[in-house]
Amino acid sequence: MATTFIVEDGSGKSDANAFVSVVEADQITENYGASTAWSGATEAVKQNAIREATWFMNMQYSWKGYRYYTTQSLQWPRYECYDDEGNYIDVDVVPERVKEACAYLALKVVGGSTLLEDLENASTVKRTKDVIGPLTEEIEYVKGEEAGVNWQIADKLVSPYVELKSFLSDLYRA
Numbered sequence: 001m002a003t004t005f006i007v008e009d010g011s012g013k014s015d016a017n018a019f020v021s022v023v024e025a026d027q028i029t030e031n032y033g034a035s036t037a038w039s040g041a042t043e044a045v046k047q048n049a050i051r052e053a054t055w056f057m058n059m060q061y062s063w064k065g066y067r068y069y070t071t072q073s074l075q076w077p078r079y080e081c082y083d084d085e086g087n088y089i090d091v092d093v094v095p096e097r098v099k100e101a102c103a104y105l106a107l108k109v110v111g112g113s114t115l116l117e118d119l120e121n122a123s124t125v126k127r128t129k130d131v132i133g134p135l136t137e138e139i140e141y142v143k144g145e146e147a148g149v150n151w152q153i154a155d156k157l158v159s160p161y162v163e164l165k166s167f168l169s170d171l172y173r174a
Helices: 022-031 043-060 096-110 152-161 164-171
Strands: 124-131 136-142
Touching (some): 043 096
Antiparallel strands (some): 124 136
């Protein structure tokens, strides 16, 4: 059974699963030099990528303000939300920069990227030292360091609407 594609229009839908429509995403991705993977993708593939990007954004960011309706399925629309210049974000919109970030991430998904991978709970090698005689080997591990990709363009696009403290801690994990 196919999942229905429902774009949040600012009304706080309880069943929305997308921040941006395919038509909007097509236009936005042209600005990023959309790959032939995007332009050649079917409507269903684009919808799935947009849903994945929306899901990722919904969980990844700690947004400023508050969800407008307790019953809405996504993190937008919001109230008491201001951008980085102090401009109030209307409660009945999904900001263009949020849509743009979603389209950018959907473009990455269609291109084969995984936005959020499951990580094994294993240590990462920080430093190694090999000495041939008299055979010394040292390995220094970093515990708890997460591997993965930071989506810097998307992060910068949504930064005016994201709580700075949690946003920076996610960007600069140690």
